[in-house]
Amino acid sequence: MLQMLMSRRCRHVMRVLQSYLDGEVDAQTADVVAAHLEDCRRCGLEAATYEAIKVAIASRIEGGRVPVDAATLDRLHAFVASLEYDGRAPS
């Protein structure tokens, strides 16, 4: 019985998985999916794979289209440098 319920949840999650990863589901659905992905190995792997596909495609964003101003980069570099060794953000 429990097996059957888990499969139904998996089917539901698989249907909305890409939308979830795109941030296009409502909060309630997102919570359900997020919780399930933590518990379900198979769905978690599927999510990680689709995520990796998005990452690979997003890496194709070329420089030049969006100017990244020097001040922003400087701030981010300073932020990295200031991260305390135990991983806390600077106060």
Added chain:
Amino acid sequence: MGEAGPAERHAAFESYVVPEMQLLYRVALRLTGQPADAEDLVQDTLVRAYRALDRFDGAYPRAWLLTILRNTHINRGRRQRPLLLRTDDLAVTDVGPVRDSVPSSEDVVLSEQFEGVVVEALAALSDQHRLVIELVDIEGLSYQEAAERLGVPRGTVMSRLHRGRARIRSRLKTTGLARRRVTR
């Protein structure tokens, strides 16, 4: 990595992050639509990545960082666009536990081959499918924005997008690149 002292860890972290900083910011800007939000998102990502450094095997830092960035964005509660719809409810007050957002690098095998196959599979898609993926994953449009840009219903965007990606997924399966982690 766990054996290294704090200075070494910090230096290793900087070596992974610095080359990817511009890309992280650009992707964050695509995701959030706002420079201030983008910077915020990158900072949260950096904090999470730093905390997860011990679990990172050093392979494919770009993919590692981008995945954390995107998971951080999702965990914050979806797209914050268009501006008119933003409310205080969408404000982030807590970075949240790292465990929710950081994948284990062994869960998905990522490699240059992976990216190569994805790009190849993307190019092999029909114009219709490829265009939607480019609009959403590269331009960073929402489903609705892509629908308006293309002059088609939102549902059409969804089905083309999801099918296109599913084809890429199949290609990865056939080339054996998207493997399950070996169970112990």
